[in-house]
Amino acid sequence: MGGDLSFVKMNGIGNEIVVLDLRGRPERVDAAAARAIAALPGGWFDQMMVLYDPVTPGTAAAMRIFNVDGSESFACGNGTRCVAAREFARTGASRVLLQSRAGLLVCTDAGDGAVTVDMGTPKFGWADIPLAEPFHDTRAIELQIGPIDAPILHSPSVVNVGNPHAIFWVDDVEALDLGRIGPMLENHPLFPERANISLAHVTAPDALTLKVWERGAGLTRACGSAACAAAVSAARTRRTGRTVTVSLPGGDLVITWTDADRILMTGPAEHEYDGAVPAAVFAVSTGAGLSAPMR
Numbered sequence: 324m325g326g327d328l329s330f331v332k333m334n335g336i337g338n339e340i341v342v343l344d345l346r347g348r349p350e351r352v353d354a355a356a357a358r359a360i361a362a363l364p365g366g367w368f369d370q371m372m373v374l375y376d377p378v379t380p381g382t383a384a385a386m387r388i389f390n391v392d393g394s395e396s397f398a399c400g401n402g403t404r405c406v407a408a409r410e411f412a413r414t415g416a417s418r419v420l421l422q423s424r425a426g427l428l429v430c431t432d433a434g435d436g437a438v439t440v441d442m443g444t445p446k447f448g449w450a451d452i453p454l455a456e457p458f459h460d461t462r463a464i465e466l467q468i469g470p471i472d473a474p475i476l477h478s479p480s481v482v483n484v485g486n487p488h489a490i491f492w493v494d495d496v497e498a499l500d501l502g503r504i505g506p507m508l509e510n511h512p513l514f515p516e517r518a519n520i521s522l523a524h525v526t527a528p529d530a531l532t533l534k535v536w537e538r539g540a541g542l543t544r545a546c547g548s549a550a551c552a553a554a555v556s557a558a559r560t561r562r563t564g565r566t567v568t569v570s571l572p573g574g575d576l577v578i579t580w581t582d583a584d585r586i587l588m589t590g591p592a593e594h595e596y597d598g599a600v601p602a603a604v605f606a607v608s609t610g611a612g613l614s615a616p617m618r
C-alpha cells in the first residue's frame with residue numbers, strides 16, 4: 324500500500340477535529356487505527372472524521388466519526404462543519420450533502436467562514452436515546468448524584484440528536500468539577516451506550532452557556548451536538564425560545580429548532596494545518612496484506 328496519507332487538522336470553536344479523506348483509497352479506519360492516529364505528532368483530536376466514497380447518490384462522502392478513545396459516534400456537529408468547510412474550499416460549492424451513520428446532513432455555506440448544518444430531528448423516546456429502562460417524561464428524568472436530600476446534580480433532560488445526551492440545568496457551569504463527575508455519569512448504568520454529559524445555564528430566553536463532558540473524548544472546548552441537544556431541551560422545557568446562542572468554552576454556536584422539527588446549527592470551522600499518517604498505521608491495524616475492507 325502506497326506512501327503516507329495526508330490528513331487535515333481543523334477545529335470547530337476549539338473542538339479538535341482531524342479530517343481523513345479516504346475517498347478513492349482502499350484503507351479503512353478501525354478503533355486501533357483511530358487511536359494510533361491520535362497518538363501521532365500533530366494527530367491529536369477529540370473527533371476524527373473519516374471520509375469514504377459516497378454510497379448514496381447526491382452525497383459527497385460517507386462519513387465515519389471516531390472519538391479519541393477509538394469508539395464511534397453517529398453524530399459530530401463541529402466535525403461536520405469542518406468537513407463541509409473543507410468541501411466548500413476544495414470544490415467552490417456552497418452546499419454539500421454528507422452521509423453519517425445517523426442520516427443525511429445538508430450543509431450550507433453561511434458566509435464569513437460559518438457553516439450551517441441541518442442536524443436532523445431530535446428523538447426524545449427513552450428507547451431511542453437510549454436509556455436502560457422506561458421513562459415517560461424525558462424532559463427531566465429521575466437521576467441524581469450526591470446525597471439523596473441534597474443532590475449535586477439531578478433531573479437531566481435527555482435527548483438523542485444522532486448521539487445520546489444528558490443535560491443538567493445548573494446556575495453556574497463552572498461551579499462543579501465536570502472532569503471528575505463526567506466519567507461517572509457518562510458510564511452510568513442508565514445509559515447503555517454511554518452518554519455525552521452537559522452542564523447548561525440559561526442566561527436569557529435566547530442564550531445559554533454550556534460545558535460538556537463528551538463520551539469517548541472527555542472535556543472538550545466545544546461539542547456541536549451537545550449544543551443542539553441543550554437548545555432543543557431548553558426550548559422543550561420552556562426555558563428558552565427555539566433559537567438559542569449556545570456559548571461554550573471555545574466559542575458560540577447558534578441553534579434553531581425549526582417548526583419542521585429540524586435542528587439547524589451554525590458556527591465557524593477553521594483550518595489549522597495539514598499532516599501525514601504513515602501507511603504503517605493501517606497495515607498494523609488491519610493486518611498487512613489481508614485486506615477485506617471494513618465498512
Ligand SMILES: N[C@H](CCC[C@H](N)C(=O)O)C(=O)O
Binds near residue numbers: 338390396398399538
Ligand atoms: N464533539 C462532537 C460530538 C462528538 C460526540 C461523541 N463524543 C459521542 O457521542 O460519542 C460534536 O461537535 O457534536
